[in-house]
Amino acid sequence: MTGAGPRIGIFGSAFDPPHNAHVALVKAALEQLALDRLLIFPTGQAWHKARVLSEPAHRLAMARLAFEGMDRVEVDAREMQRPGPTYTVDTLTEVQAESPGAQLFLIVGGDQAAALPSWHRWREILETAIISIASRDPSTLGSVQSGTEFPVSAVENGHFQPLRLPLMNLSATDVRARVAAGLGIDHLVPEAVARYIDQHHLYLAP
DSSP states (O other), rough: OSSSEEEEEEEOOOOOSSSSHHHHHHEEEEEEEETTTEEEESSETTTTOOOOOOOHHHHHHHHHHHHHOTTTTOOOOHHHHHHHHHHEHHHHHHHHSSSSTTEEEEEEEEHHHHHHSSSHHHHHHHHEEEEEEEEETTTTTHHHHOOTSOOHHHHTTEEEEEEEEOOOOHHHHHHHHHHHHOOOOOTSSOOOHHHHHHHTTTTTHH
């Protein structure tokens, strides 16, 4: 891991659908981490999700609509095109190979950071990227670092960095539930995403 090259953020999610909290997180990461680029990765076959995700084509289209026009932000479809389960370490390795010398920042939520020791080849993730923990609670970073699963060297070498977020109690689960119930979501997702969901009849109750 080196800080000599460009600063590249990595943000992966199901984006089923992308919502306003995702957009706020991306804006915060660009500013607080001083990123030169932020790569958005809609997940493919996520190994940790029991729920069946919406079709990749829909999630990719919505992600592109959600982040369209944002400077330094790119939506990357490679995880959806990769056969088999999607692993973050593979994506990080590929991005690092494409941008030798770049400093990578893996942007995760507090719950994801706490579960990091259960991730596939998680120690390699710590060696490849700084883990930027997005949370509204400033104590999250300390609680994650105090976990006995993390090697002391990772904490001492600053492999974790907080990312402060505005207070937004919002999740994709909430958005899907409102659509299924026939309730409006215009205040929860970007306007273009709301139109896409309506046009393609996504998340309707059976």
